[in-house]
Amino acid sequence: MHELPVMQSILTIVLKHAVMHNVKKVHAINLLVGKLSDLEAEWMQRYFDYLSAGTMAAGARLNIEWAPAVLSCEVCQTRVEINKVNLDGITCPACAKNKFQLVSGKEYHIKNMEAE
Amino acid sequence: MSEIRLIEIKEEILTDNKEEADNLRRKLKDRGIFLLNLMSSPGAGKTSLILRTIEQLKTKFRMGVLEADIDSTVDAEKVAAAGIPAVQIRTGGFCHLDAGMVMKGLDALDLSVIELVIIENVGNLVCPAEFDTGAVKNAMILSVPEGDDKPLKYPLMFNVCDVLLVNKIDYLGLSDFSMKTLHERVRTLNPRIAIIETSCKTGAGIDMWSAWLAEEIKKNRNRREHQ
Numbered sequence: 001m002h003e004l005p006v007m008q009s010i011l012t013i014v015l016k017h018a019v020m021h022n023v024k025k026v027h028a029i030n031l032l033v034g035k036l037s038d039l040e041a042e043w044m045q046r047y048f049d050y051l052s053a054g055t056m057a058a059g060a061r062l063n064i065e066w067a068p069a070v071l072s073c074e075v076c077q078t079r080v081e082i083n084k085v086n087l088d089g090i091t092c093p094a095c096a097k098n099k100f101q102l103v104s105g106k107e108y109h110i111k112n113m114e115a116e
Numbered sequence: 117m118s119e120i121r122l123i124e125i126k127e128e129i130l131t132d133n134k135e136e137a138d139n140l141r142r143k144l145k146d147r148g149i150f151l152l153n154l155m156s157s158p159g160a161g162k163t164s165l166i167l168r169t170i171e172q173l174k175t176k177f178r179m180g181v182l183e184a185d186i187d188s189t190v191d192a193e194k195v196a197a198a199g200i201p202a203v204q205i206r207t208g209g210f211c212h213l214d215a216g217m218v219m220k221g222l223d224a225l226d227l228s229v230i231e232l233v234i235i236e237n238v239g240n241l242v243c244p245a246e247f248d249t250g251a252v253k254n255a256m257i258l259s260v261p262e263g264d265d266k267p268l269k270y271p272l273m274f275n276v277c278d279v280l281l282v283n284k285i286d287y288l289g290l291s292d293f294s295m296k297t298l299h300e301r302v303r304t305l306n307p308r309i310a311i312i313e314t315s316c317k318t319g320a321g322i323d324m325w326s327a328w329l330a331e332e333i334k335k336n337r338n339r340r341e342h343q
């Protein structure tokens with residue numbers, strides 16, 4: 001739902017680095033996005049194309065690596081990956097407790113870009 | 117055609133908003149102002165809760181309210197009618213508030229006479245969870261008619277909040293909502309969250325909510341004095 005402001009932020013950061021590195025054209029941007037973000041790859045690309053038109057990043061492909069949503073047990077630190085199917089009634093596979101900390105799934109990171 | 121290079125970026129996408137939010141938190145702390153970010157679905161009772169909170173706390177704290185709406189001023193008018201300064205922030209289609217929008221809204225309040233500002237965020241359980249507003253504490257309302265399965269559908273929102281108000285408990289007898297199941301689902305994602313059951317209609321639980329908020333404001337002040 002909020003792809004537009006997120007894509008604007010990605011474009012701003014990418015263009016800043018493009019200027020720093022004397023880039024003529026950005027071909028691809030490699031992202032790491034947490035699975036809890038609720039962003040959709042197709043809409044990310046569409047909004048990015050709309051915002052980047054006429055810039056050095058126009059036409060750049062977004063390659064998205066999705067970081068899994070992972071909980072860590074508060075008692076024994078065992079990690080368990082969650083999804084919308086197994087979240088209900090989830091307990092630690094090691095100690096059976098159900099108090100967790102979220103340790104992955106909120107990522108919003110630009111790793112690098114392929115440019116000339 | 118020149119060679120394609122791999123250029124390292126390694127930046128967080130929402131860094132700008134996070135920095136703005138941290139700056140705002142520092143600024144408000146220096147001035148002794150407590151900012152509360154209130155989130156929920158549309159219709160869960162944000163405005164009703166704010167009106168109840170005003171009734172309970174307006175003699176203890178000088179308050180202000182920031183009302184975010186995509187395009188209306190209805191909520192701000194209700195708050196202003198309760199005698200509290202209210203600023204309407206029209207997000208113009210945006211699904212959430214970010215720190216920059218909150219800063220602009222705060223500029224329209226006379227902060228020299230305010231101790232507590234409540235942000236009524238846009239009604240939405242998805243986007244507001246991802247954008248730091250600069251608030252000291254995040255609160256959310258889940259109303260009974262929405263169902264006890266919402267933590268499974270919007271885990272991030274339940275994860276980022278410090279307090280959950282389960283509102284409209286006067287509807288409990290009319291639905292299959294299980295309070296026990298809800299508590300379990302929420303605590304799995306956020307073991308330390310405070311959960312307070314309320315009804316803005318009957319007034320049930322409003323005293324507990326007001327006590328929680330007053331205590332957090334006090335703690336925030338003490339932290340400031342001890343620095």
